[in-house]
Amino acid sequence: MVTGDQLIIAKEVAGRLGMSRAILDANSLTDPDATDAQLADRCLHADGFAQVIPEHKYRVVELLQSKGLLVGMTGDGVNDAPALKKANVGIAVHDCTDAARSAADIVLLAPGLSTIVDGVLTSRAIFQRMRSYALYRITSTVHFLIFFFIITLAFRWQMKAILLIFIAVLNDAATLVISVDNAQISRRPDKWRIGQLITLSVILGCFLTALSFAVFFVARDVFNIPDDAGKQSEDDTKDGRMETIIYLNVSSAPHFTIFSTRLAGFFWENLPSLTFTAAILATQVFAMFISIFGINNLTTAIGGGWGVSLLAISLAYFVVLDAVKVFVFRIWSFELTVKLWPTRARKERLRHKKERLIIDERVRLNVARIRAVSKAIYAANAFAKAGRRELPR
Helix, strand or coil: CECCCCHHHHHHHHHHCCCCCCEEEHHHHCCCCCCHHHHHHHHHHCCEEECCCHHHHHHHHHHHHHCCCCCEEEECCHHHHHHHHHCCEEEECCCCCHHHHHHCCEECCCCCCHHHHHHHHHHHHHHHHHHHHHHHHHHHHHHHHHHHHHHHHHHCCCCCHHHHHHHHHHHHHHHHHHHHCCCCCCCCCCCCCHHHHHHHHHHHHHHHHHHHHHHHHHHHHHCCCCCCCCCCCCCCCCCCHHHHHHHHHHHHHHHHCHHHHCCCCCHHHCCCCHHHHHHHHHHHHHHHHHHHHCECCCECCCHHHHHHHHHHHHHHHHHHHHHHHHHHHHHCCHHHHHHHCCCHHHHHHHHHHHHHHHHHHHHHHHHHHHHHHHHHHHHHHHHHHHHHHHCCC
16 A cells, blocks of 8 residues: 555554555655665565655555566556556556556556456466467477377378378367366466476477377287388278377377366366367367278278277376376476576575575564464453452452
């Protein structure tokens, strides 16, 4: 809270709003003996400032940004315009002045601040869908490239180009409905962790590649299905069943992974929407049917046993990938990235972070002790007052 009202009024309003009452006056922002770092710490730990003028509001935003924070501010008057312009997200409230409206990034058209909450929730849902799609798409691409690169060079095996196009079209058409999925909204602000995203995508892509090779070798060596290595599509001696088997596996296994990549926890913690589920399953059921019955010049019939089995294996395998994803998310931390990529800047940042955690823990313990002592004093005073009332006159 940053207000021009008197300090006592600001504390009373803060108490009624359920905020802490650690409100400072404007003099704490203009202390000539304090450094900018000390002033920034005051802004970070205070619950608000009272008796401020417009330049003080600007100064608060500037000091908080110097700590690496993203700052949002609401305002309605001309005196708020400089701070609204300086903030990362300036929000002009309903019935604001033209100056505040032109300086702000967002203008609220309805009274109250609940619109801000709706905007935050919507933006976090959009972010989760973007991250889900990025993780799924990179995973699918890694799987696709590694598998076909190795199998083409090592075994001279190749798939019809039309089937590759079919995989791309069906999978992309289904993932369009991710926009209507039930996104899991995080409790804290989100940010892109590119290293985590790429690392997890490569790990999941390698697991999918292992599954595809397992299907290939089991079909060839256990069930004696010809691999048709080196044969062209026009060759009359080509069996074609291996091509359909690999097509169904490469189509379904990465596609079902989107049920896992859509959230950071286990897939059952937040169930997908009915539309999203129906679209994903419909594309893969279609792929299964054209594999089971076959289509001239496209796929060779492999029968219901192979079709249903491959789809069931892909469904079961995504549960395994889900467990791998959760494990990676849980062990991933900034400390782990420093161990993997130990640059000087990362080491310095980690050291400062640990020092800050120690200070925060010390402050938390001291606050807990003060509260315990305050409660004990309050209880002792209450007992003393009760004893004085009971004394005979």
